Amino acid sequence: MRPGARIAAAIEVLEAILNRYQPVAMALTDWGKAHRFAGSGDRNAIGGLVYDALRRRASLAWALGDDGPRALAIGAAPQALGISAEAVIAACDGAEHSPPPLSDAERAGLTRDMAEAPDAARADIPEWLWPSFSAQFGGNAVAEGEAMARRAPADLRVNTLKSTQEKVLKALLPFGAAPCPVSPIGIRVPPPSGAQRTPNLQAEAAFQAGWFEIQDEGSQIAALLSGAGPRKQVLDLCAGAGGKTLALAALMQNTGQLYAYDADRNQLKPIFDRIKRANVRNVQVLRAGDETALAALGPRFDVVLADAPCTGTGTWRRRPDAKWRLKPEALAARQAEQRSVLARAASLVKPGGQIVYVTCSILPEENVEQVAAFLDAHRDFRIVPTADAWAAAGLAGEVPVSADGRSDTLLLSPGRHGTDGFFIAVLARSA
Template identity: 50%
Template sequence: MTPAARLSAAIEVIHTIDAMRIPAAQALKEWGTSHRFAGSGDRAAIAGLVWDVLRRRSSSAWLMDEDTPRGRVLGMLKLERGMDAGAIAALCDGRFAPEPLSEAELTALTSRSLEDAPAHIAGDYPEWLDAHLAAVFGDDRVAEATAMASRAPLDLRVNTLKAKREKVLSSLKHLGAGPTPWSPIGLRIGLGADARNPGIHAEEDFLKGAIEVQDEGSQLAALFSAAKPGEQVIDLCAGAGGKTLALAAQMQGKGRLIATDHDKRQLAPIHERLSRAGVHNCDVRTPKGEADPLADIKATADLVLIDAPCSGTGTWRRNPDAKWRMRPGALEVRLKDQIEVLERAAGMVKPGGRIAYITCSVLPPENGEQVRGFVARHPEFAPVPPEETASVLWDRAEDFAAAALRSEEGWLMTPRRTGTDGFFVSVLRRK
């Protein structure tokens, strides 16, 4: 397919998403099924265009003064891909391609900008979130939100139970892998606008358990928890086991690691992942009925890690259509879920032990406000000074402190500041 034909296909997919009100991934899959002639490169390029339109949905429509699939695609080409009116016009010749630009579209592309656009339009996020983002970022919220709309790189975590970063860097050189800026155990592969995700799952390092796909921010969150060999550690919201695996590596296979989740379906992949990673000290406890799988854990845990259920605002660059489906009521539900899991963790931690509270959110109610509420209910807990938690980064700790947002409760990482997904990390020690 030509670049112009791919553009026309992207407009078609966006129209389907609008008309059928279905997730982008489903619309792209259905388009691919009904257009068998499109090769893998074509499908990847079309998907890249669609995801970029969703990332810049509001600003693209504003720029073109036309909130239609075609208008959003044309606006995105200027805002996200950096194309000028001439380059865009060259793709729109009407032959297996979008129709030629109208006078109004050409004028919009050459004369309109986001200079007078409201913050939620320029930053491409739902208007009802503006007050929350203003509370944490102030006048920088457009820049922060724009960074959250960019395409994320592919980050990998080296499993130190099986490999060293230097060796894996060498073996993945053909993929363009380099070290992550902050994590001492991370690798990063940059991805262009039309790039396909490399087949990491077919790489020998992955098959042997030497690497796992994990955003650098998630790696740092696990590192900040400071799990140590010989400790009793509980991953309370383990899900598929990403942070469980990171904790196991930090513990060097020594001590007691327990992983559980309220939704047993989320735990399904964890057993195979633990086996591949060579983890032998993890007890996966799958909930059965109403029984508490952690009923025997009472004030004995050195560390309880909470990868809390949250709004996911910090992962918008990986899942851009999720932000447009988000509603205020969903946030309220998540806040209640977070309170419940924090209360559950409080009774498991021994004196001197700690809770690592983590969200992939940038919203204050889920982060600092949630921690302050917990400490008010449980004065026996106090936040560990953020500088202490970041000391695990050694010579990078000072630079990280200058980049991330610090509060008394913990660290907030963002794509703009730290180049990671948006993550909040608070470590709370029981006195």
């Protein structure tokens, strides 16, 4: 397909997403089914363009003076398709399968200077969240927003129960794989640029053999900092599909006892196959929502990982549509859930043990404010400063500097660390 046809296709898909509220993946699949002539290269390029348009929705809307599917697709096209603004103008010639020619405002929008735009638009952050976002990142807020509007790499965690970083790196060399900056068991595959193909790492033999998991470096750091290790009693309280459960099991070298719990049976479903593929043998998956069985285990745990439900604001690079769908009511609902997860964790950790509170959010309301409220209500807990948790976990290398400048808790961010946004707080219970 020529660039004009790809832009026209992206407009169609964005209409389904923005006007008919279809989820992005479904809208792209439906388009593919209805246009079977389009090859995988075309589908990949159209997907890249759609995701980029959603990532940069506010800045593109400001530049082109319009928030509609056509403006967003045209505005995102140069970067997403790796072509010049002039090539986009030429591609939209109104011929069959191409969009109608650009208006003067659209042409001007393609090269508009963003320096004049309001900060929230430059940062591509929803206006209602800007006060909170800018308070969190201070003078770096626009740069952090811009980093969140870029494509994300694929981070992998080497499954040390089955392989080594060296072996996985070798297997994935054709994808430009390189070690992650912080995690000693992390590997990063750079995102595609322009219309390049997104690598399908899960189709690789090394993945099928259980040598690695797709897991953001931020998640890996959370597991590494948790203090889970051989022969410990560990609870993954919000285990979901088990991403962190598998990381904890590997850290524990398949020894001790690791319990995986989640309130929701559907979230937990994939964990069983993943455990098998990863050769994990020290996990007991509790029946979803069985609070009585859970309570009966307490307070015995050395470590309770509370990977709490959250708004997911740290994962906007990967789920850009969620950025614009998030509403204040959803934030309030997640905060209530976080309070209850933390209180539950407190009842299960043993004296002298620790809770590791994690979110994939960058909002202080879900992070430092939750921790402060928890510590107020639980006088037998204290915060373990990041450097101390780092040393206690036996981690080498420099302690990452928190994106909010704090030293008691760790905020990881795309702008500063190249990870998704993650918050990690280690809360120790007095012995």
